[in-house]
Amino acid sequence: MSVYVGKSVPRRDTRLKATGEARYTADLALPFMLHAAVLRSPYPHARLLRVDTSRAEALPGVRAVITARDASGVKWGVFRYTRDQEFLARDRVRYIGEEIAAVAADTEEIAQEAVALIAVEYERLPAVFDPLDAIADGAPRIHDHAERNINIHVPIHVGDVDAAWDACDHVHTEMTRSEEESYFMTEPYAVLAHCDRQGTVEVWMPNASPHTKAKGLANALELPVSKVHVRHVAIGGAFGGRSDMFPGEYITALLSRKTRRPVRLVYTREENSIAVRQGHSMVVESRFGFKKDGTLHAVDVTCHMDGGAYSSTGPIATSVPFLCFEQTYRVANVRYNGYRVYTNKPIRGMIRTHGRAWACNVDMQLDLAAEALGLDPIEIRLKNALKTGDHTPTQSHIPSMASHETIRAVAEASRFREKWKRLPPWHGIGIGCVSVMSGFPMGIRGGSAAMVKFDEDGGVHLISGVVDNGQGNEGVVLQIAAEALGVPIDQIQLTASATEITPIDQGAYSQATTLVSGNAVRLACEDARRQLFEVAADVLEASAEDLELADGKVFVKGSPARAVPLAKVVRSGLLKGKSVIGHGSFGPNVDQRREWIQNPKGQLSAAFSYGSAVVEVRVDPETGFVDVLDVWASHDCGKAINPKEVEGQMDGGVAMGGHGGILLEALRWHEGANLNTNFLDYKIPLAPDMPPIHNFIVEADDPVGPFGAKEGGLSISMCTAQAYANAIAHAIGTHIREFPHTPDRVLDTIEAREGTEDEAS
Template identity: 40%
Template sequence: MAEEFTFIGKRVPKLDAIDKVTGRAIYGHDMKLPRMLYGKILRSDRAHARILNVDTSRAKKLPGVKAVITGDGIPDIRVGFAKDNPILKTGKVRSFRDEIAAVAAVDEDTAQEALELIKVEYEDLPAVFDPEEAMKPGAPLIHEEAERNILSMMTQSYFHGDVEKGFAESDVVIEDRLTLTRVAHCCMGTSFCLASFDNSGNLTVWNSSQMPFMSQRELSTALKIPPDKIRVIKATIGGGFGSKLDTYPHDPLCVLLAQMTGRPVRITFTREEEFIASPTRQPVICDIKSGAKKDGTLMGRQVKMILDNGAYSSWGATTPLVMMMTISSLYRVPNVKYDVLVVYTNNPYAGAMRGYGNPQATFVVDSHMDMLAHELGMDPMEFRLKNANQSGDVTGQGVKITTCGLSECIEKAAESISWQEKRGKGGNRGVGIAAQFHVGGGARIYPSDGCGTTIKVDDYGKVTVITGSTDMGQGSDTIIAQIVAEEMGVPVDNITVVNTDTAITPWDVGAHASRTTFIAGNSARLAAADAKRQILEAAAQAYNIKSGNLDLREGQISVKSEPEEGIPYAKAIRAGHFRPDGDLVLARGWYEPPTDKQDKEFRGNISATYAFAAQAAEVEVDTETGEVTVLKIAAAHDVGRALNPMAVEGQIEGGVSMGLGYGLNEALVLEEGKMLNPNFADYALPTALDMPPIDLIIVETIDPEGPFGAKGMAEPANNPTAPAIANAVYDAVGVRIKDLPITAEKVLKALKEKKSGKRE
């Protein structure tokens, strides 16, 4: 590409970086309103039990307590995708995190003391924690209104081609069960909600939602407050990763407490509460069958999945739709069948988490690709290359791949990890590779997948970009500033990005599906072009030159034929403003991607482009202890264009870190539904010291629909790490760990079994 950019492709530091590292950023936790009360929630200490009595009398008498509510005192308000989650439970509790009562008091200590004064009498019920057990006839019913512990609306079956025919035509068919465990988001900032009514009944909510416009809608539905009476403002959030995508009971509870007391109420989760009461990644039991011809042509893939939904359904219950896309479309595969059951258990409930099901699906698919390659006697890397998706492909699910850097990613990751030299060399060292496929140009779930932007440029050239999109720490404000700076031709320092206040910012569906750079970026670019046009018209009028002959670059307006002589653009804006028939610079943009909703058979092109990646891992296994050490990760990502290489690298590093924890260490340990490690001392989140060197490889395919060629790339970084490690462990010591995480215990056990011949 011969294009020259001023701000695109540059390592611009995050606009909010300094404020965050120096502690000046004002998080929701820092917010105080006059007369504000502190809300707290009493949660179940049983996995499954009838509630016989809730005695709040002592709590109500505690000085400083302003409200105590239980499920019996409020309307039947339910949240979540399946509306199966009462914000306060009545009759019975179904998991340890269940909300039983909420209090508001003048300070946090008093609120905590009030919780301790509430007496709950329970009668334990038989509980079920294993989804396969939960599916059996006669299992304790979690929700009595259903006949089985299955979320029927997510019992889905997808196919393309004829998978039986595919297996019949295969030379090799293998079949395995792989399982994945429960992990936590571990956002550095816990969840919060601050609700305040004015006396006209207008509600303002400052919360940690990644999807403020959805939060507004869901709070309206839950609380029967007209949506136009609700203003949701996203305060500064300490990370989202999907846990802040949904509306959980604490948001409407906070609003109810504010409504009842007539005072602002803030609920802030403690770290333990964040572990216990935030959703988790879905544990999955997966039976996968794959077939290929001798020459390595992939012929068929059949997947049956059982998801442990926990006791309630959040939007996370819809992750099978994302898993489906990887199962149908990662690598060219002509025949696919996919069946999924989402099963209720008495465990804490699962939700959305970076990748939205894709880390699970990618682990399953790319572990099996490796196993199939070994079965075929092929180099696993060559096997992947042979079946890699290519630009111009339309997959069986109707996914239209316009730009595709998958082969290049595989090749570059393999090269970086010294694949040819290091593969199969023994010595307890090995290399593995895995790829991934994800939406990269939005995801049409809601009727609109668009984003609006308005831009105001003041008399001093200060550009205020008011975007619908949500920066939850991922850095989207910085990318939007770069896009606007580039498109307008003004310095990035002159740009302020204002994000998510539903009363002020134009609509956007929210920060999910790695869509913000692509969708909000395109929207911002359109608004920037509109602003530039207005500025050049102001200049044209002021200086009596046709606007078509003018250009704006690096803050200077010049005649195209004489680019070296310019005037500051703010001067032209003032000239436009201070004319009798003048005007301000007030611009707008709206971008809706050219995509479709899926049809009833789950077919359709829901994203305007797709992101590909391959990661290779080198590991060393200590055969005495079973411990796996990752020596290096090579992460090659097709990002369309890296608008800000530093931000791209940060996303990849974060994704690899998350994938490393998922692959090796992290697991929420439950005992009969009770979480045993809800803190950073016991939950093994990788720290900086645990990180291997990462070779960050950016593959640019310059997407024609993306803003300056970019694709979404936030979730993909997290998807292929765990299977790459699993595949490397196999290469190193010849044992295949089919159950995440790959703990030392599991490796040691497998090595022993292998030695004793119990395992192939």
């Protein structure tokens, strides 16, 4: 019977954030700190003929000006084979916003003034802004190494797709397109760096993996990792957009190294939109083949993703949309060709729904097949959903997945079958499903470790590399530690994401934290408990196996009177030279030989979660506006460590993936320039936009996860997107092939349909 796990305890940072006491990077200041500003390319593609910083250097209050001449020239890319980005452009700029030079000055105003004094002579080059244009003959070449501007090609083929079509009774091809999304974290990007005179660098910045940042920065600064300390700081959101290395931290550290003073760089909202990461736009062509009984038999998908100017997490971003599909619905024959294409646009990274055109295309195909084969949308999903014990086409074994339970939960709660095809005109209901992995192979940074030590008064100190971007990861490991130790949460102090102290950890990335970092914490606590019991066994003259820890006391099971306070156990240990320090190290059972491009097969993840959502809408046929009446979402997240937290993640998933992703959000462009970089023009959903949400946590203890827990939240972001799209299609009688489904697109689709038919069903 768990005491702390499974309870909706308030998070430790809640009060700090609600009152404004939480300190984010832009709030931090150090003595003698300077302020930085960055000169960025206003052109999408140009050669740099001359960069003259002399007038900027002469401005009073300017302490340093840097360009590529000051930089190491080390290129960044997540993989050895994708290192294509210098953090300060050397001779060519490839997107609007690319870093050319930077200034450190006494005030931010002086730094910005100095940036305006840097004279750059550009030779404009032809630019390309669309992935299909970029691969066409005669397109401008963006990188010398990339033929036809193809940055990444992920080829996967399992079974025999070409032979499989003949065995299908329903084969259908669909083309969908989606525009770029933006993360719109509440906190714009910021960096504070301090290179001290011993040659170490301290850095604070919003991040999703302090250890990844430390390694990348160490490489770029040509320092050992031990000299780069990424420090803990409050972080205002990530959603995949804080995952890899950005020029900002390198530039700030370099300015600090040059001036020997702390330097802080705070991005504008526009810089946060264009110079960190964006979501990929996509063109997805799919061919799905089903048998008469609704069994999905063959799938062939080709996807062209607009990757922007550099690689970033390219091979992963190109693969994950497919992987989420192959672990959601069973298919014997499948081929995927994912192309990530360079364009003269900002750099694209991982984002929560991993491509609306991909995810929604799949569930559109299922609904169309159901219609053609006389099945209902629930039936065809139950028939094809992967479940416990299955294998994915790329050879992952699914140890636990309550897919059917989540489908049934939302189908029943929404009374889907009663409503399907029976709703009033312009009303619609739709379902979407997805499975998400809890981590994937990340080499030496794929595991996590934790330590637990004790104060002489029995207080507990937990040390973990876990990073909290706002989703509550710190609370999760605290609840796990409390449960595993038998000590109340408020008696545990956490030191997290501080690289000189915390052991290596994969970060808040790939949905691995709860499973991987959580297991490391659990193991450390179990180790500490075992050591405590060894000490206490002497004091209590009992066998260590018979001891229990609760309410601040170690006692003999069944004889609570034979007890000794925890503090006394700790002190007894210290007297004997036995300081109790628990250690836990966890690496998930994944196939480390698996590689995104060269070898996309083998165990991908230790656990797979599942989410299903049903959405009911009413469409205004005169304006195309979609009124979302209700959202039902259900989630197999294993065990909910903190149910309220999981529900918060589910609500956030509905907002970002569903409502924002399908109805509102898209980046707008003019010749490679981003037109909507602020909160007014980029349409994230507002509180009054949000529909009623009914959440159902389907607990199915995962055999690997700590106390049965695995990924929580991302599944809902994706499956609600699919459900929104299908509900709108049900309401207007046809699917919309472009994402998002803004009112102008909805109205155009209704009118195009009315041109061919009498009225919508």
